[in-house]
Amino acid sequence: MPRIVVEVMPKPEILDPQGKAIASALPHLGFEDFSAVRQGKRFELTVEGEVTDEALAQARRAAEEMLSNPVIEDVVDVRVEES
Amino acid sequence: MAETPLIGDLGASPAGAALDGARIGVVTFPGTLDDRDAARAVRLAGGHAVPLWHADDTLAEVDAVVVPGGFSYGDYLRAGAISRFAPLMSRLTEAATAGTGAALPVLGICNGFQILTEAHLLPGSMIKNDHLKFRCADQVLRVENTSTAWTSQFTADELITVPLKNQDGQYVADEDTLARLEGEGRVVFRYVGANPNGSRHDIAGISNAGGNVVGLMPHPEHAVEAGYGSEDSTGMRNGTDGLTVFTSVLSSLAGSDAAGDSK
Secondary structure: OOEEEEEEEEOOOOOOHHHHHHHHHHHHHOOOOOOOOOOOEEEEEEOOOOOOHHHHHHHHHHHHHHHOOOOOEEEEEEEEEOO | OOOOOOOOOOOOOOOOOOOOOOEEEEEEOOOEOOHHHHHHHHHHHOOEEEEEEOOOOOOOOOOEEEEOOEOHHHHOOOOOOOHHHOHHHHHHHHHHOOOOOOOOOEEEEOHHHHHHHHOOOOOOEEEOOOOOOOEEEEEEEEEOOOOOOOOOOOOOOOEEEEEEEEOOOEEEOOHHHHHHHHHOOOEEEEEOOOOOOOOHHHEEEEEOOOOOEEEEOOOHHHOOOOOOOEEEOOEEEEEOOOHHHHHHHHHHHOOOOOOOOOO
Protein backbone atom coordinates (compact mmCIF):
# COMPACT_ATOMS: atom_id res chain seq x y z
CA MET A 1 0.00 0.00 0.00
CA PRO A 2 1.36 3.43 -0.83
CA ARG A 3 1.83 5.82 2.04
CA ILE A 4 1.92 9.56 2.37
CA VAL A 5 4.63 10.60 4.80
CA VAL A 6 4.24 13.83 6.74
CA GLU A 7 7.17 15.24 8.70
CA VAL A 8 6.70 17.89 11.38
CA MET A 9 9.49 19.70 13.24
CA PRO A 10 9.49 22.26 16.05
CA LYS A 11 10.03 25.76 14.65
CA PRO A 12 13.70 26.83 14.66
CA GLU A 13 13.03 29.71 17.07
CA ILE A 14 11.14 27.49 19.54
CA LEU A 15 13.36 25.87 22.12
CA ASP A 16 13.04 22.09 21.78
CA PRO A 17 13.51 20.79 25.34
CA GLN A 18 13.50 17.13 24.26
CA GLY A 19 16.10 17.68 21.56
CA LYS A 20 18.24 19.61 24.02
CA ALA A 21 18.07 16.77 26.55
CA ILE A 22 19.08 14.24 23.88
CA ALA A 23 21.96 16.49 22.77
CA SER A 24 23.29 16.71 26.31
CA ALA A 25 23.06 12.90 26.76
CA LEU A 26 24.87 11.94 23.52
CA PRO A 27 28.42 12.67 24.78
CA HIS A 28 27.86 10.33 27.75
CA LEU A 29 27.69 7.46 25.25
CA GLY A 30 30.73 8.65 23.34
CA PHE A 31 28.89 10.45 20.50
CA GLU A 32 30.92 13.64 20.50
CA ASP A 33 30.37 15.05 17.01
CA PHE A 34 26.91 16.60 17.38
CA SER A 35 26.40 20.13 18.66
CA ALA A 36 22.58 20.09 18.61
CA VAL A 37 19.61 17.75 18.27
CA ARG A 38 16.02 18.58 17.34
CA GLN A 39 13.24 16.04 17.71
CA GLY A 40 10.24 16.05 15.38
CA LYS A 41 7.41 13.75 14.35
CA ARG A 42 6.85 11.51 11.32
CA PHE A 43 3.30 10.49 10.35
CA GLU A 44 2.51 7.73 7.83
CA LEU A 45 -0.91 7.97 6.17
CA THR A 46 -1.81 4.77 4.34
CA VAL A 47 -3.93 5.02 1.19
CA GLU A 48 -6.03 2.21 -0.35
CA GLY A 49 -5.00 1.92 -4.01
CA GLU A 50 -3.48 4.91 -5.79
CA VAL A 51 -2.40 8.15 -4.15
CA THR A 52 -4.65 10.62 -5.95
CA ASP A 53 -4.07 14.36 -6.10
CA GLU A 54 -7.12 14.65 -3.85
CA ALA A 55 -5.58 12.34 -1.23
CA LEU A 56 -2.32 14.27 -1.33
CA ALA A 57 -4.19 17.56 -0.97
CA GLN A 58 -6.09 16.14 2.00
CA ALA A 59 -2.82 15.01 3.59
CA ARG A 60 -1.39 18.52 3.18
CA ARG A 61 -4.48 20.01 4.80
CA ALA A 62 -4.40 17.49 7.67
CA ALA A 63 -0.71 18.31 8.15
CA GLU A 64 -1.43 22.03 8.44
CA GLU A 65 -4.66 21.87 10.45
CA MET A 66 -4.23 18.89 12.76
CA LEU A 67 -0.90 17.05 12.61
CA SER A 68 1.03 20.24 13.33
CA ASN A 69 0.38 23.27 15.50
CA PRO A 70 1.55 26.26 13.41
CA VAL A 71 2.34 28.22 16.58
CA ILE A 72 5.17 25.87 17.51
CA GLU A 73 5.76 23.54 14.57
CA ASP A 74 6.50 23.55 10.81
CA VAL A 75 5.37 20.94 8.29
CA VAL A 76 8.72 20.26 6.61
CA ASP A 77 7.64 17.55 4.15
CA VAL A 78 4.57 15.82 2.69
CA ARG A 79 5.57 13.13 0.17
CA VAL A 80 4.40 9.84 -1.31
CA GLU A 81 6.35 6.71 -0.42
CA GLU A 82 5.77 3.42 -2.23
CA SER A 83 6.35 0.45 0.06
CA MET B 1 -23.80 26.96 54.85
CA ALA B 2 -25.31 23.55 54.24
CA GLU B 3 -22.97 20.63 54.07
CA THR B 4 -21.38 20.36 50.65
CA PRO B 5 -21.98 16.98 49.00
CA LEU B 6 -19.05 14.68 48.38
CA ILE B 7 -16.95 14.91 45.26
CA GLY B 8 -18.78 12.15 43.40
CA ASP B 9 -22.08 14.02 43.39
CA LEU B 10 -21.95 16.39 40.43
CA GLY B 11 -25.51 17.63 40.49
CA ALA B 12 -26.20 18.86 43.98
CA SER B 13 -25.78 22.46 45.01
CA PRO B 14 -25.56 23.89 48.51
CA ALA B 15 -28.98 25.03 49.67
CA GLY B 16 -29.59 28.72 50.08
CA ALA B 17 -26.43 29.87 48.35
CA ALA B 18 -26.74 33.46 47.19
CA LEU B 19 -26.08 32.72 43.54
CA ASP B 20 -27.73 29.31 43.44
CA GLY B 21 -29.10 28.87 39.96
CA ALA B 22 -26.07 30.01 37.95
CA ARG B 23 -25.26 26.94 35.87
CA ILE B 24 -21.56 26.29 35.33
CA GLY B 25 -20.78 23.49 32.88
CA VAL B 26 -17.77 21.25 33.55
CA VAL B 27 -16.53 19.37 30.48
CA THR B 28 -15.27 15.79 30.65
CA PHE B 29 -13.12 14.35 27.85
CA PRO B 30 -11.66 10.84 27.83
CA GLY B 31 -8.67 11.33 30.14
CA THR B 32 -9.94 14.38 32.02
CA LEU B 33 -9.22 13.97 35.72
CA ASP B 34 -9.95 17.27 37.48
CA ASP B 35 -13.62 17.53 36.49
CA ARG B 36 -14.92 16.46 39.91
CA ASP B 37 -12.69 18.95 41.72
CA ALA B 38 -13.84 21.70 39.35
CA ALA B 39 -17.49 20.79 39.95
CA ARG B 40 -16.93 20.90 43.69
CA ALA B 41 -15.24 24.30 43.40
CA VAL B 42 -18.28 25.58 41.51
CA ARG B 43 -20.59 24.32 44.25
CA LEU B 44 -18.45 25.72 47.08
CA ALA B 45 -18.57 29.09 45.32
CA GLY B 46 -22.37 28.91 45.29
CA GLY B 47 -23.04 27.79 41.72
CA HIS B 48 -24.72 24.77 40.19
CA ALA B 49 -22.29 22.39 38.48
CA VAL B 50 -23.58 20.86 35.23
CA PRO B 51 -21.66 17.88 33.82
CA LEU B 52 -20.95 18.20 30.08
CA TRP B 53 -19.67 15.29 27.96
CA HIS B 54 -17.25 15.93 25.10
CA ALA B 55 -19.47 14.11 22.59
CA ASP B 56 -22.56 16.18 23.45
CA ASP B 57 -23.83 18.50 20.75
CA THR B 58 -25.37 20.99 23.18
CA LEU B 59 -24.12 23.16 26.02
CA ALA B 60 -27.25 22.42 28.11
CA GLU B 61 -27.98 26.13 28.51
CA VAL B 62 -25.15 26.71 30.96
CA ASP B 63 -24.11 30.24 31.95
CA ALA B 64 -20.35 29.53 31.87
CA VAL B 65 -18.01 26.59 31.22
CA VAL B 66 -14.91 25.18 32.90
CA VAL B 67 -12.58 23.03 30.77
CA PRO B 68 -10.71 21.18 33.51
CA GLY B 69 -7.26 19.63 33.71
CA GLY B 70 -6.07 16.11 33.04
CA PHE B 71 -4.69 14.30 30.02
CA SER B 72 -7.44 14.35 27.41
CA TYR B 73 -6.85 11.58 24.86
CA GLY B 74 -3.63 10.80 26.74
CA ASP B 75 -2.09 14.01 25.32
CA TYR B 76 -1.45 12.00 22.13
CA LEU B 77 -0.39 14.09 19.12
CA ARG B 78 -0.01 17.22 21.31
CA ALA B 79 -1.60 18.20 24.63
CA GLY B 80 -5.18 19.24 23.87
CA ALA B 81 -4.88 18.72 20.11
CA ILE B 82 -7.45 15.96 19.65
CA SER B 83 -9.99 17.34 22.15
CA ARG B 84 -10.31 20.45 20.03
CA PHE B 85 -12.27 18.42 17.45
CA ALA B 86 -14.94 17.19 19.92
CA PRO B 87 -18.53 18.14 18.98
CA LEU B 88 -18.96 20.04 22.25
CA MET B 89 -15.91 22.19 21.43
CA SER B 90 -17.61 23.51 18.29
CA ARG B 91 -20.59 24.67 20.38
CA LEU B 92 -18.22 26.08 23.00
CA THR B 93 -16.19 28.02 20.42
CA GLU B 94 -19.35 29.50 18.88
CA ALA B 95 -20.71 30.56 22.27
CA ALA B 96 -17.39 31.94 23.52
CA THR B 97 -16.88 34.09 20.43
CA ALA B 98 -20.45 35.46 20.27
CA GLY B 99 -20.88 39.23 20.18
CA THR B 100 -19.74 41.23 23.17
CA GLY B 101 -22.03 41.02 26.17
CA ALA B 102 -23.42 37.63 25.19
CA ALA B 103 -20.08 35.81 25.00
CA LEU B 104 -19.96 32.71 27.20
CA PRO B 105 -17.40 32.85 30.04
CA VAL B 106 -14.94 29.94 29.59
CA LEU B 107 -12.12 28.94 31.92
CA GLY B 108 -9.44 26.46 30.81
CA ILE B 109 -7.24 25.01 33.53
CA CYS B 110 -3.97 23.18 32.67
CA ASN B 111 -4.98 20.66 29.98
CA GLY B 112 -8.08 22.84 29.53
CA PHE B 113 -5.78 25.81 28.78
CA GLN B 114 -3.93 23.66 26.23
CA ILE B 115 -7.27 22.71 24.63
CA LEU B 116 -8.31 26.39 24.39
CA THR B 117 -5.05 27.30 22.61
CA GLU B 118 -5.45 24.37 20.19
CA ALA B 119 -9.04 25.56 19.56
CA HIS B 120 -7.63 29.06 18.79
CA LEU B 121 -9.76 30.62 21.54
CA LEU B 122 -6.49 31.77 23.13
CA PRO B 123 -3.20 32.57 21.35
CA GLY B 124 0.13 30.78 21.76
CA SER B 125 0.82 27.20 22.75
CA MET B 126 2.28 25.04 25.47
CA ILE B 127 5.44 22.95 25.08
CA LYS B 128 7.33 20.63 27.43
CA ASN B 129 8.71 22.24 30.60
CA ASP B 130 12.24 23.54 30.00
CA HIS B 131 13.60 21.16 32.68
CA LEU B 132 11.63 18.21 31.17
CA LYS B 133 10.24 17.15 34.56
CA PHE B 134 6.69 16.88 35.81
CA ARG B 135 6.40 19.69 38.35
CA CYS B 136 4.01 19.53 41.31
CA ALA B 137 4.22 22.32 43.89
CA ASP B 138 2.36 25.19 45.47
CA GLN B 139 2.81 28.17 43.17
CA VAL B 140 2.58 31.88 43.93
CA LEU B 141 0.85 33.92 41.22
CA ARG B 142 0.20 37.62 40.76
CA VAL B 143 -3.30 38.49 39.52
CA GLU B 144 -2.54 41.14 36.89
CA ASN B 145 -5.98 41.68 35.38
CA THR B 146 -9.09 41.92 37.54
CA SER B 147 -11.45 42.84 34.71
CA THR B 148 -11.96 39.34 33.27
CA ALA B 149 -15.06 37.25 33.98
CA TRP B 150 -12.96 34.94 36.16
CA THR B 151 -10.89 37.44 38.18
CA SER B 152 -13.29 40.27 39.02
CA GLN B 153 -13.24 39.60 42.75
CA PHE B 154 -9.47 39.67 43.14
CA THR B 155 -7.73 42.92 44.02
CA ALA B 156 -5.19 44.40 41.61
CA ASP B 157 -1.77 42.71 41.84
CA GLU B 158 -3.07 40.34 44.53
CA LEU B 159 -0.68 37.46 45.29
CA ILE B 160 -2.35 34.07 45.50
CA THR B 161 -1.06 30.53 46.07
CA VAL B 162 -2.53 27.54 44.23
CA PRO B 163 -1.14 24.12 43.28
CA LEU B 164 0.68 23.68 39.96
CA LYS B 165 1.10 20.24 38.38
CA ASN B 166 2.14 19.74 34.78
CA GLN B 167 4.72 18.48 32.31
CA ASP B 168 3.79 20.58 29.29
CA GLY B 169 3.39 23.95 30.98
CA GLN B 170 5.88 26.13 29.13
CA TYR B 171 3.86 28.92 27.50
CA VAL B 172 5.27 30.07 24.15
CA ALA B 173 4.11 32.57 21.55
CA ASP B 174 5.89 34.69 18.96
CA GLU B 175 7.17 38.15 19.91
CA ASP B 176 4.29 39.99 18.22
CA THR B 177 1.71 37.95 20.14
CA LEU B 178 3.54 38.45 23.45
CA ALA B 179 3.73 42.21 22.82
CA ARG B 180 0.02 42.30 22.03
CA LEU B 181 -0.88 40.32 25.18
CA GLU B 182 1.23 42.63 27.34
CA GLY B 183 0.01 45.80 25.63
CA GLU B 184 -3.65 44.87 25.97
CA GLY B 185 -3.34 43.74 29.58
CA ARG B 186 -4.23 40.18 28.66
CA VAL B 187 -1.64 38.54 30.90
CA VAL B 188 -4.03 37.61 33.72
CA PHE B 189 -1.78 35.54 36.00
CA ARG B 190 2.03 35.72 36.22
CA TYR B 191 4.41 33.40 38.08
CA VAL B 192 6.06 35.00 41.12
CA GLY B 193 9.44 33.69 42.25
CA ALA B 194 11.27 31.11 40.15
CA ASN B 195 9.63 30.44 36.78
CA PRO B 196 8.46 26.80 37.17
CA ASN B 197 8.58 25.78 33.49
CA GLY B 198 10.33 28.41 31.33
CA SER B 199 7.14 30.17 30.21
CA ARG B 200 7.72 33.35 28.18
CA HIS B 201 7.37 36.53 30.26
CA ASP B 202 6.59 34.33 33.32
CA ILE B 203 3.07 33.93 31.93
CA ALA B 204 0.81 31.58 33.92
CA GLY B 205 -2.53 32.65 32.46
CA ILE B 206 -3.98 34.82 29.70
CA SER B 207 -7.36 35.97 28.40
CA ASN B 208 -8.92 36.62 25.02
CA ALA B 209 -9.62 40.18 23.92
CA GLY B 210 -13.14 40.08 25.39
CA GLY B 211 -12.00 38.88 28.81
CA ASN B 212 -14.60 36.11 28.85
CA VAL B 213 -12.13 33.34 27.96
CA VAL B 214 -9.28 32.75 30.44
CA GLY B 215 -6.70 29.97 30.50
CA LEU B 216 -4.17 29.21 33.22
CA MET B 217 -1.75 26.38 33.96
CA PRO B 218 -1.95 26.19 37.80
CA HIS B 219 -5.04 24.76 39.48
CA PRO B 220 -7.37 27.12 41.40
CA GLU B 221 -9.92 24.30 41.76
CA HIS B 222 -7.50 22.45 44.07
CA ALA B 223 -7.39 25.36 46.55
CA VAL B 224 -11.01 25.99 47.46
CA GLU B 225 -11.41 24.27 50.80
CA ALA B 226 -9.45 24.51 54.04
CA GLY B 227 -7.73 21.21 54.75
CA TYR B 228 -7.23 20.30 51.09
CA GLY B 229 -5.72 23.38 49.44
CA SER B 230 -2.28 24.89 49.13
CA GLU B 231 -0.17 25.80 52.15
CA ASP B 232 -0.31 29.40 53.25
CA SER B 233 0.39 31.59 56.25
CA THR B 234 -2.78 30.38 58.01
CA GLY B 235 -1.57 26.80 58.10
CA MET B 236 -0.93 23.54 56.34
CA ARG B 237 -3.18 23.04 53.26
CA ASN B 238 -5.45 25.84 54.45
CA GLY B 239 -5.14 27.97 51.31
CA THR B 240 -8.42 28.73 49.55
CA ASP B 241 -7.21 31.43 47.12
CA GLY B 242 -8.57 29.50 44.15
CA LEU B 243 -12.19 29.88 45.25
CA THR B 244 -12.19 33.55 44.18
CA VAL B 245 -11.86 32.46 40.52
CA PHE B 246 -15.22 30.71 40.84
CA THR B 247 -16.98 33.36 42.93
CA SER B 248 -15.75 35.90 40.38
CA VAL B 249 -17.59 34.28 37.49
CA LEU B 250 -20.78 33.92 39.54
CA SER B 251 -20.50 37.57 40.46
CA SER B 252 -19.90 38.52 36.81
CA LEU B 253 -22.94 36.49 35.77
CA ALA B 254 -25.06 38.17 38.43
CA GLY B 255 -24.03 41.45 36.83
CA SER B 256 -22.84 42.84 40.10
CA ASP B 257 -19.14 43.03 40.73
CA ALA B 258 -19.90 44.62 44.09
CA ALA B 259 -21.78 41.51 45.21
CA GLY B 260 -19.41 41.22 48.11
CA ASP B 261 -15.89 40.20 48.98
CA SER B 262 -15.90 36.43 49.11
CA LYS B 263 -12.79 36.20 51.22
